[in-house]
Amino acid sequence: MSEPEQKSGGDGGDSTVPKAVVSRLSLYLRQLQQGVRDGQATISSKELGRLLGFTDAQVRKDLAYFGHFGYPGIGYRCDELISAIKKILGTDQQWPVALVGVGNLGRALIGYKGFAQRGFRIVAAFDNAQETVGTEIDGVRIHHLDSLPEVARENKIRLGMIAVPVGAAQAVADRLVAVGVEGILNFAPVTINLPGGVSQVGVDLAIELEQLTFSVVNRGTAT
Amino acid sequence: MSEPEQKSGGDGGDSTVPKAVVSRLSLYLRQLQQGVRDGQATISSKELGRLLGFTDAQVRKDLAYFGHFGYPGIGYRCDELISAIKKILGTDQQWPVALVGVGNLGRALIGYKGFAQRGFRIVAAFDNAQETVGTEIDGVRIHHLDSLPEVARENKIRLGMIAVPVGAAQAVADRLVAVGVEGILNFAPVTINLPGGVSQVGVDLAIELEQLTFSVVNRGTAT
Numbered sequence: 001m002s003e004p005e006q007k008s009g010g011d012g013g014d015s016t017v018p019k020a021v022v023s024r025l026s027l028y029l030r031q032l033q034q035g036v037r038d039g040q041a042t043i044s045s046k047e048l049g050r051l052l053g054f055t056d057a058q059v060r061k062d063l064a065y066f067g068h069f070g071y072p073g074i075g076y077r078c079d080e081l082i083s084a085i086k087k088i089l090g091t092d093q094q095w096p097v098a099l100v101g102v103g104n105l106g107r108a109l110i111g112y113k114g115f116a117q118r119g120f121r122i123v124a125a126f127d128n129a130q131e132t133v134g135t136e137i138d139g140v141r142i143h144h145l146d147s148l149p150e151v152a153r154e155n156k157i158r159l160g161m162i163a164v165p166v167g168a169a170q171a172v173a174d175r176l177v178a179v180g181v182e183g184i185l186n187f188a189p190v191t192i193n194l195p196g197g198v199s200q201v202g203v204d205l206a207i208e209l210e211q212l213t214f215s216v217v218n219r220g221t222a223t
Numbered sequence: 224m225s226e227p228e229q230k231s232g233g234d235g236g237d238s239t240v241p242k243a244v245v246s247r248l249s250l251y252l253r254q255l256q257q258g259v260r261d262g263q264a265t266i267s268s269k270e271l272g273r274l275l276g277f278t279d280a281q282v283r284k285d286l287a288y289f290g291h292f293g294y295p296g297i298g299y300r301c302d303e304l305i306s307a308i309k310k311i312l313g314t315d316q317q318w319p320v321a322l323v324g325v326g327n328l329g330r331a332l333i334g335y336k337g338f339a340q341r342g343f344r345i346v347a348a349f350d351n352a353q354e355t356v357g358t359e360i361d362g363v364r365i366h367h368l369d370s371l372p373e374v375a376r377e378n379k380i381r382l383g384m385i386a387v388p389v390g391a392a393q394a395v396a397d398r399l400v401a402v403g404v405e406g407i408l409n410f411a412p413v414t415i416n417l418p419g420g421v422s423q424v425g426v427d428l429a430i431e432l433e434q435l436t437f438s439v440v441n442r443g444t445a446t
Contacts, residue, residue, distance in 0.1 A: 017441075026433045052414075089436060090440035097432075105334075105335070111326070113389075114428055183435040183436065185431055201432075201435045201438075205335055205337055207246060207250075209408055210252075210313075211249070212423075213406065215424075216382075
């Protein structure tokens with residue numbers, strides 16, 4: 001995946017922690033949870049790094065942004081570090097999410113298994129297409145976009161996901177901001193402008209592919 | 224979007240250029256193309272940076288990894304820099320892509336408008352579900368996974384996209400590698416192991432959301 005930096009332009013939040021560090025926290029979290037599932041109680045920065053392809057120095061440096069988590073001669077206590085990272089990432093709480101745009105991508109997001117396990121729940125979806133409004137997909141109700149204010153209030157929506165065509169993305173973002181959404185995950189391949197108080201992460205799938213071709217092309221020429 | 228670093232563990236390619244720099248190249252490219260559409264012939268590093276929320280120093284430093292593109296007193300010639308960045312990213316050529324997994328996500332990827340404009344064409348899709356095999360979605364033929372070798376050869380497939388359940392991801396990756404795919408974009412929320420010669424970029428949508436909640440939570444506490 002590629003960097004959220006530019007898409008986080010509207011992010012008024014802290015900038016002392018590099019985004020790359022934050023994204024590695026997510027990877028550490030997954031690896032630690034896998035370890036616990038495998039019955040592992042503690043792990044060294046060396047092993048945690050090795051499992052993810054990082055150096056132990058990288059692991060220690062990343063975690064040092066947030067405190068001291070290791071024990072001399074023991075390493076990290078997995079459960080303890082898992083709780084700490086979840087708290088840092090904000091995933092120690094539930095995040096009711098509103099999805100706007102129920103085309104193929106929107107349907108895929110509703111069905112995406114990876115969200116619920118991480119505390120993200122799409123509690124309502126919105127669209128303007130009369131044929132979908134009022135229906136349910138995987139138990140998620142599809143509302144008309146005009147009812148966003150009431151539904152957002154009722155469901156205490158804090159995050160929005162935009163899966164609409166490029167031309168509609170900014171208008172949808174403005175409506176999400178108007179109902180008090182704190183962060184937006186934007187799947188439309190366009191940069192949207194947000195007020196300073198609202199965070200944004202953009203997902204441009206073509207950028208992912210460009211990152212891939214870069215490494216393919218450069219490996220090809222480098223060797 | 225979050226960092227591809229760990230997912231690129233199988234990436235035998237150059238590592239001298241930080242992934243964050245490469246992902247910013249994609250952003251510069253988009254901004255430059257927008258500028259050209261708006262009739263702009265040249266742009267300064269200052270303006271290019273401003274439009275994307277970066278400093279001009281950042282822009283110059285990023286581009287300096289790849290050569291000297293600016294002209295004193297002029298800045299960058301948009302067309303020239305666009306061609307240069309496309310060449311660097313490898314998107315000055317067409318990349319026939321094979322998609323494996325035609326569930327909601329797979330269908331969304333087939334319909335995703337952002338790929339074609341960037342030179343990525345899903346030329347064939349694969350699934351094991353008898354009801355989908357033999358059908359077409361948006362003009363893309365759905366083949367049985369068993370016919371991957373022939374179809375990959377016929378279509379000169381170089382990249383693969385994995386949109387199958389977690390449990391099937393590694394097996395699918397192995398089959399893509401076996402037919403000579405050079406890079407894999409993996410949407411299954413799991414790290415897959417690839418030989419050194421094959422690049423990987425992983426897309427874990429929950430990680431995107433964690434990056435978002437991090438900035439939401441930290442802004443909340445920081446202010």
